[in-house]
Amino acid sequence: MKEHNSHKFKFHPYLEKLYQSNKTLIIYKVEGGYNLYTDFSKKIILNEKNISKFLNTFSNKNYKRETDLYIGFFGYEILCSLLNIRINNQNKINFYKGIFYKPETIIKIRKKITILSNIKKHNFKNSFKKTRILSPFKLNINFNKYEKIFNLFSKKIKEGHTYQIKICTKYKNKSEINPVNFFWKLMKVNSSPESFMIRDNDFSIVSCSPETLIDKKGRKIITKPIAGTLKKNKITNKTKALKYFRNNMKETKEHNMIVDLERNDLSKICKTGSVKIKKEKYVEEYKHLYHYVTSIVGKLKKNISVKDIVRSMMPGGSVIGCPKIRTIELLNSQENEDRNIFTGSFGFIKFNKDMRFNIIIRSILNYKKSSEISAASGVVLDSTSKKEFNENFIKAKSLLELFK
Amino acid sequence: MIYIIDHQDSFTWNVVHQFSKFDKVYCSNYFEINQKKIDQSKTIVLSPGPGSPEDYPLTTEIYKKYKSKKKIIGICLGYQQILFSENAKIIQQKNIFHGHQSIVKVVSDKSLFKKNSKFKVGRYHSLKLKEPFFSNNFEITMRCDNSNIAMGFENRKDDVYGFQFHPESFLTTNGKILIKKILSA
Numbered sequence: 240m241k242e243h244n245s246h247k248f249k250f251h252p253y254l255e256k257l258y259q260s261n262k263t264l265i266i267y268k269v270e271g272g273y274n275l276y277t278d279f280s281k282k283i284i285l286n287e288k289n290i291s292k293f294l295n296t297f298s299n300k301n302y303k304r305e306t307d308l309y310i311g312f313f314g315y316e317i318l319c320s321l322l323n324i325r326i327n328n329q330n331k332i333n334f335y336k337g338i339f340y341k342p343e344t345i346i347k348i349r350k351k352i353t354i355l356s357n358i359k360k361h362n363f364k365n366s367f368k369k370t371r372i373l374s375p376f377k378l379n380i381n382f383n384k385y386e387k388i389f390n391l392f393s394k395k396i397k398e399g400h401t402y403q404i405k406i407c408t409k410y411k412n413k414s415e416i417n418p419v420n421f422f423w424k425l426m427k428v429n430s431s432p433e434s435f436m437i438r439d440n441d442f443s444i445v446s447c448s449p450e451t452l453i454d455k456k457g458r459k460i461i462t463k464p465i466a467g468t469l470k471k472n473k474i475t476n477k478t479k480a481l482k483y484f485r486n487n488m489k490e491t492k493e494h495n496m497i498v499d500l501e502r503n504d505l506s507k508i509c510k511t512g513s514v515k516i517k518k519e520k521y522v523e524e525y526k527h528l529y530h531y532v533t534s535i536v537g538k539l540k541k542n543i544s545v546k547d548i549v550r551s552m553m554p555g556g557s558v559i560g561c562p563k564i565r566t567i568e569l570l571n572s573q574e575n576e577d578r579n580i581f582t583g584s585f586g587f588i589k590f591n592k593d594m595r596f597n598i599i600i601r602s603i604l605n606y607k608k609s610s611e612i613s614a615a616s617g618v619v620l621d622s623t624s625k626k627e628f629n630e631n632f633i634k635a636k637s638l639l640e641l642f643k
Numbered sequence: 644m645i646y647i648i649d650h651q652d653s654f655t656w657n658v659v660h661q662f663s664k665f666d667k668v669y670c671s672n673y674f675e676i677n678q679k680k681i682d683q684s685k686t687i688v689l690s691p692g693p694g695s696p697e698d699y700p701l702t703t704e705i706y707k708k709y710k711s712k713k714k715i716i717g718i719c720l721g722y723q724q725i726l727f728s729e730n731a732k733i734i735q736q737k738n739i740f741h742g743h744q745s746i747v748k749v750v751s752d753k754s755l756f757k758k759n760s761k762f763k764v765g766r767y768h769s770l771k772l773k774e775p776f777f778s779n780n781f782e783i784t785m786r787c788d789n790s791n792i793a794m795g796f797e798n799r800k801d802d803v804y805g806f807q808f809h810p811e812s813f814l815t816t817n818g819k820i821l822i823k824k825i826l827s828a
Contacts, residue, residue, distance in 0.1 A: 399720075399769045400693050402741040492742035495765065499654055499742075499812050506656035511663040516813060562653035565693040620739045 251352055253361070258419045261366035261440070265310055265340065266422060267587070268434040272349040273426075276310050276342035278358050285313070285337030287320050293339065294546040302591035305355055310587040311339030312437070312444070312599065315578040318554045321546075324567055331577045334442070334606050339588075370420065372642055373413035373608065379576055380408055382628055388573050389624040396620055401569055403496050404560035405615040407578055408631045410639060414610045418443035421603065421641050429526040429637045433597035435585050444580060446602035447637065449523065449530055452555045452584055453548065453596040458539040460509065460548070461517070464501045464557045466494040467531025468616075470633050480529035481522045489621035490531060494520065496619075498533050500556040500563070507551040509537030527636050545592055555598040558582040558615055580604050581613035603638055612638045646684035648673055650692025650699055650720055654767070657811035658690055658718060661818060665826050673699060681705065686714040686826065689721025691809060695770055696720070696727035703728045711801040716825060719768055722805035726796070729781060732773035736792070740766040744814045746788040747795070754784035754797055755824050761788060765814025768807060799828065 257264065257277060265276040283293055300307070316326055317336040344356040380388075385406065392404045422436040422445050433448040451463040467490040469480050484490050498516065505514045514537040523530045539548075559582065560566040581604075586596030604611050614631040616622075645662050647670040649655040659670050669680050673692075681687065687709055689702055696703065699720075706715060706728045717725040723733045743766045752758045772793045776783070785795030785806070794807045804825050810818030 396741070397735055397739065397769050399695055399735075402693075402767055402769075495742035495744070495812075495814055496767070499657060499765070499767075499809070499814075502813065503653050503656045506660045511660050514660065556653065562651065562693050564651050564653075619741060 253354065254346065254352070256363040257346075259365050259367050260363040262363070263340070263440065264419070264436075264438045265342070266436040267310070268426075268430060268432060272347065275346040275348065276340070276344070277346075278343040278356065279340040280343050281341035283309070283311075283339045284335055285317055285339070287317065290317060290321065290337070291546060294544070294549060297545045297588055297590060297592050300590035302589055304357075305345055306342050306357055307590040308587045309339040309341055311337065312580060312583055312585040313337040313549070313553065314580050314583040315554055318549075318583060319567060319571070321550050321553070322564065322567070324564070324571070326571045326577075329571075329575055329577045332579070332606060332609070334577075334579045334604065337583070338439075368415065368417045370417045371415045373415075376410045376412045376612075376639060376642070378408060378410055382624075385628050386624040389618055389627065391573065392569065392618040393620065395569060396618065401566045402561045403493060403617050403619045404566050404569060405558055405617050406627070407570075407574055407581060407613050407615040408628075409576060410612045410635055412610055412642070413608055414605065414642065415608055416443060416445070416603070416605045416610060418445050418605070421445045424641055425637070431525060431601065435597070437585075442604070442606040444585075444602055444604055445638075445641075446585070446599060448585070448597045448600050448602065449525060450555065450557065450598045450600065451595070452598045453552055453586070453594055455539070455548065455592075455594045457593070459536065460505065460539055461534060461536045462501050462505060462552065463532055463534045464497045464555070465523075465530045465532050466490075466497040466557050466617075468630060468634065469529040471527055471529065475529070477522050477524055477529070480524075484520070484522065484531045489619060492621070493617055493619050494531050494533070496561050497557045498535065500561045501535050504551050504556060505535060505537040508539055508543045508547050510540050513538035528633060545588060545594070548594070553584050553596075554582050555584065558598055558600060560617065578613065579611070582615070601634060601638060603641070610642075644669055644680070644684045645686045645688060646671075646681050647688040647690055648676065648702060648705070648721075649690045650694075650702070652690055652692040652720070654809060654811060655690040655692075657809075658688065661811040661822055662688060662826075664819065665823060673701065676701065676705070681709070684713065686716065689715070689717040689724050691719035691721060691767065694720070696724045696733055699724060710803060714802045714826070715804070717805035718811070719807060719809060722796075722807050723770060723772070725803060725805050726772050726776065729778040731776045731778070733770050734773045735769060736771045738790070739769045741769070742767065742814075745808070747785050747808060748788045749784060750786050751782050751784040753782050753799070755799075755828055756784070756821075763814065763816045764794070764808035764810075765812030766808045767812075771807070802828075
C-alpha cells in the first residue's frame with residue numbers, strides 16, 4: 240500500500256497529457272507499481288462466435304517485445320457460454336461481453352517511470368472529462384427480495400443441489416465519471432493487488448479487485464482464492480483477524496470448499512500430483528476489511544491451450560459457489576440482471592501464452608451515463624440473510640465513497 | 644484402468660489425480676459414458692456430485708451391472724448411490740457438513756483398516772444414510788467419531804467400497820493410503 244506515494248504527486252508531462260487526453264487507456268497494478276497500456280493497434284470485441292478464434296491466436300504467435308500481448312476482460316456471460324451454459328431472461332444493458340486490446344505503448348510506473356513504445360510520435364488531444372453525479376445510488380434488490388432468494392438457496396443446499404452459492408446485488412446511479420481520477424483516488428486508500436482501470440470512448444471500469452485467479456509463467460500456474468471477509472474496526476488487527484477466521488466455523492468451511500474447488504480446477508489442466516497448496520489460510524489486509532486467502536500452485540500438462548486454461552478456471556469459483564456448473568445454473572435462474580463484468584476476469588495474455596487474470600469484483604462499470612457496483616456474498620447454511628446482505632455493503636463501500 | 648464417472652462435481656478432478664497415482668484413469672461425464680472403456684476397466688469409481696442418487700439412474704444401472712464383476716468405489720454421492728442401489732434410504736440430515744473437517748473412527752474388525760483407528764477427513768454432504776441399514780455382505784466400517792453418522796462401508800466379498808467423506812480433499816489427512824489399500828485389496 241505504499242508504492243503509490245513515490246510517484247503519485249510527481250508531475251510527469253507525458254503522463255499528464257495522457258491522462259487528460261481522449262486516448263483509450265488501461266492501468267494494471269503490478270508488484271511494486273503500475274503498468275499503463277495505450278496506443279492500441281487492435282481492439283477485439285468478443286462474442287460467442289469469435290472467442291474460440293481469439294483464444295487460439297496465441298498458439299502461433301512469437302513473443303519478442305513487452306508489447307506482444309493482449310490485455311482486456313471477459314464478462315461473466317461469455318465465460319458461461321464457454322461452459323455451454325446459456326443465460327436467458329435477464330435484464331441487460333447490452334454491455335460488451337468482452338474486449339481485448341493490443342497495446343503499442345507500455346508505461347511502467349515504479350520508482351522511476353519508463354516508457355516503452357513502438358510509436359515514434361505521440362499526439363494527444365485534450366479532452367478532460369468531469370465527474371458528474373446525476374442521481375443517488377439505488378440497490379437493485381431490496382432486503383425482502385434478497386431474503387427470498389437466500390431462503391430458496393438454503394433449501395437447495397439442504398437438498399444437496401449446491402454446497403455454497405453467492406448472491407449478487409448491484410448499486411446503480413446515473414453518472415459520468417473521470418476514471419483516471421477515480422482510480423488514483425481509490426489507489427490512495429485501497430491499492431489491492433489486482434486493481435485496474437479501463438478508459439475507452441464509451442465506457443470505463445475502475446476496480447480494486449483483490450483476487451488473483453490465474454498467474455501463469457511457463458508451465459507454472461498459481462491461483463489465490465479468497466473466501467472469508469471481516470470488517471475492520473478500531474480494535475481489529477491482522478493477528479486478531481486470523482484468529483477470528485480460524486475460530487469461525489462458517490468462514491472456515493466456506494474457505495475449505497473453495498480451496499478444494501480450486502485444486503480441482505487446476506487439476507483439470509495440471510500434471511498428476513503437481514497441484515499443491517503453497518500457502519494455506521492467511522490474512523490479507525485492506526482499507527475496510529480483512530480477507531482470508533490460500534494460494535495453490537500446479538504445473539500445466541503439455542499441450543494445454545489458452546482456451547483449456549480459461550475454461551477450467553473461469554468464472555472463478557470463489558465468486559460463484561460450489562459445485563460450479565449446477566450452482567451457475569441456479570444463480571442464473573434467480574438473478575434477474577446481467578452480471579456484466581462482475582465475476583468475469585480482467586488480465587493479459589502474452590504471445591508466449593504467459594498470462595495473469597484477476598476476478599472482477601469491487602468494480603465500477605460506467606456505461607451509458609450509469610455506474611454500477613456489484614457485490615456478492617455466500618449462502619452457506621450457517622449464515623443469515625441479514626449478515627450476508629450487509630456483507631455486500633461492506634464490500635461495495637470503498638467504491639461508493641468515491642462518489643462522495 | 645480405473646474408470647471415473649463424473650457427476651458434474653467440482654471435486655472430481657481431485658479424485659482423478661488421487662487415483663492416477665496408482666493406475667491409468669479414464670474420466671467421463673455422467674452424460675457421456677464410454678461403454679467400451681468401462682468394460683476394459685478393472686475398477687469403477689463413482690464421483691461425488693450435487694443432488695441425490697435418484698437424479699442419476701444410469702449410475703445405478705452401471706453399478707448393478709458390474710457389481711461383483713469389477714471393483715466399485717463410491718465417494719460421497721457415489722457412496723450414497725451404491726447404498727441407494729442396495730435399497731437404502733438416503734435422507735436429509737439436520738446438521739449439514741459442507742467443507743467440514745471431522746474425525747472418523749474405524750468401528751468394525753472386518754475392515755481393511757485397524758479397528759478403533761481414527762483419522763481426520765473432509766466432508767461435503769447434506770444427505771446421509773438412513774439407519775438401520777442391512778444388505779448382504781455390506782458392513783458399515785467407519786463412523787463419525789462425534790455424531791456416529793455412517794462414514795464408510797466395505798463389502799469385501801463383492802469388492803464394493805464407499806466413503807461418505809472425501810478422501811481426495813485437502814482436509815483428509817491420509818486419503819492416499821486409504822485409496823491405496825482399497826485398490827490393492
